[in-house]
Amino acid sequence: MLKSYFIIAWRRLVKDRQFTAINLMGLSTGLACTLLIYLWVYDEYRMDRFHENDRRLYQVMENQPTGEGIVTSQETPAMLAETLPAIFPEVAYAAVSTPPFWFPQVALTAGNSLVKSPGVFAGKDYFNIFSYPLIAGHKNQVLADKHSIVISEKLALSLFHTTVNVTGKTIGWQIDQFKKYSVVSGVFKDMPGNASVQLDFVMSFEAFRELMNISHNITPGGPFYTYLVLGDQVSVPAFNEKLRSYMSSLAKGPARQMFLQRYADNYLYGKYVQGVQTGGRIVYVRLFVLIALFIILIAGINFMNLHTARATTRMKETGVRKAVGAGRWTLALQYLCESFLLSFLALVIALLLIVLLMPAFNHITGKQLSLQPAATPMLGMLAITVLTGLISGSYPAWYLSGLRTTAVLKGRLPNAISALWTRKGLVIFQFTLSVTFVVAVWVVYRQMDYIQHKSPGYNKNQVISFAAEGTIPANLDGFLAAIKKIPGVVQASSIAGNVQGAPSVGIPWQYNGHAATIQFRPFLVNHDLIPTLGIQMAAGRPFSGDFRTDTTKIIFNEAAIQALGISDPVGKIISWAGVNREIIGVTKDFHFESLYETIKPCFFQLDARTGTILVKLTAGMEPAVIARLEAFYKTYNPGFAFSYTFLDTAYQAQYIAERRMAQLSGYFAGLAVIISLLGLLGLTAYTAERRRREVGIRKVLGASVMQVVVLLSSDFLKAVGLSILLALPLAWWLMSRWLQAFAYHMPMQADVFICTGMAMTALALLTISVQTLQAALANPVKSLDSE
Structure with a gap:
């Protein structure tokens, strides 16, 4: 039976090509946007979660009371990692590390090769804590000696042109005025793309401690990071209490308020206010999940509107099926099959669009996403497609299958008024979301421009920086x-x-x-x-x-x-x-x-x-x-190569995440507007077709082209106008809250809202005019003759 449902659905789609084309354009565009966002969100959630000890891997944090409140820091004493395993049996491994941003470009030499690479100095258990597979060396030994250095495959190829038999070779390195040599003790595979920290070498922290003459005392503060792996079934809150008690016993003054934060959570949840975790990149993730839901909802609304609007053309079909014994659930299933078929056709087109758009999307996001036949992404895409079909087809299926047999066989549509108001409500909802998107993106761009041109209090222009080496x-x-x-x-x-x-x-x-x-x-x-x-x-x-x-x-x-x-x-x-x-x-x-x-x-x-x-x-x-x-x-x-950076470029790098989000949001807002306009185009075309006889009679009786255009477009323009009136205050409220996250931000300006409202009205009017003018200019004799 399902097979026959899909055959009927296919014939229906082929027969009504204009309806199918508009729906496919909207659904495929919406699906492509949603799937791209899904791939980005999936990658964000995978960051730093590939480590074998992921659920037991933590970083030591500290809440520091100050005159302005509590400041949360990742910085810990240099010797904390060495002390913890000896004091707390719950700690399986612990390692100290220099902050990754300290040494982004260290000059490394081997023979005639010179390479600048990022790296850290870390404790001996670093490779027991983090799952960076070694292709040479053993994770228990590679950092045991203070003269050891572990390098990536990429760095090995750059320095030695091979990854084979490089252990035991000497690498020279320089930090400020210090020039030293280390011996390669291991080679690790290049770090995966879903590692938030990208390194090409790890050297023994003992070498750094000796170089900087760092004290063996645990109590002085230090700008170092401490990572540890807890044993199985260890209670983190209980361990935090023990850690605070231990630090209190050592403190001569106020006790250090240390606690553990799961390492993988730092990427998404790295923002603290007054010692409380309040968010971080997870805000952008949630924002884009919301955008994806809105876009697919807008695309689904087009399907709902066109299906319910065209219900009159399927009244006899529904009535006959009911008369011969078809139940409501049987009819609903048939209409859902049509929706699912259209969704999967849209999925095919969407996948082609994703393949074409992926390079540009990766360039904007700074990621390396790809369509891979992995189980989780494929199931996610399938689920999104099924959900789209369900959202798009549920209301039309319920509406069409609920028509009374006697009424539809007589050519009457009993729920016409309620269906009309439902369509208008959905159009208003569509455009409210679209206008809100446009205003939000405009405000974000204005704030980015404000940041770019606001003086930081020093002259960053015409200043270059380079390393002293x-x-x-x-x-x-x-x-x-x-x-x-x-x-x-x-x-x-x-x-x-x-x-x-x-x-x-x-x-x-x-x-x-x-x-x-x-x-x-x-x-x-x-x-x-x-x-x-x-x-x-x-x-x-x-x-x-x-x-x-x-x-x-x-x-x-x-x-x-x-x-x-x-x-x-x-x-x-x-x-x-x-x-x-x-x-x-x-x-x-x-x-x-x-x-x-x-x-x-x-x-x-x-x-x-x-x-x-x-x-x-x-x-x-x-x-x-x-x-x-x-x-x-x-x-x-x-x-040594002369490698420099302009200071204003480094200044703007602070806001790279915001600029990427603004650029992506701009594209998605534009697509949301296009999808909404496609739905408006479809409804206008249907209205013009349904009222063709009325238009013909009015023209015969002397109605002008402009009067006919106003007749056909007034209801839609009223709906668009109402959506703009609803969207502008909503956008003002949302963006006012967003701007409050900046200590310094631009004032909200009325021209953003006025121009957006005028632009959306103009676009809607242009879209409606395409069909209404065609209907108004048609020969009334032909319209009446066809009846």
């Missing part, structure tokens, strides 16, 4: 003095790390007998860093090469002076790390974090370990000056 660290001041003489170079200096992105840390301070721990962003800098970036002084002076005693001086920003509660700060003495330092200046506040955050306290201190060079170039001469810098660099630092 090779022979540079040994004579950094001489190198800076030399490049300042290059024509077109305005100023040059150096800094430890980067201007943007590094987290604030809790630092204990003493001033005038008062002690406090305040969250500060430390800037370890060279002379002339402040003028190189164009940071304005509010009081005092910046560091200068003319003042060699500035190594004992310190500069704060305005937010720091306010947090410390110091009046007339210049010349005052403050104690930090057991050293008395004189405040020689106060900078005006500037944004060293994203605009999501308010400006935090920071300080500047002279330090010899500044591994990033910043060079200010003359505006309009950038290509020529960079060419001179590159020529000088190759002469000064033979064997």
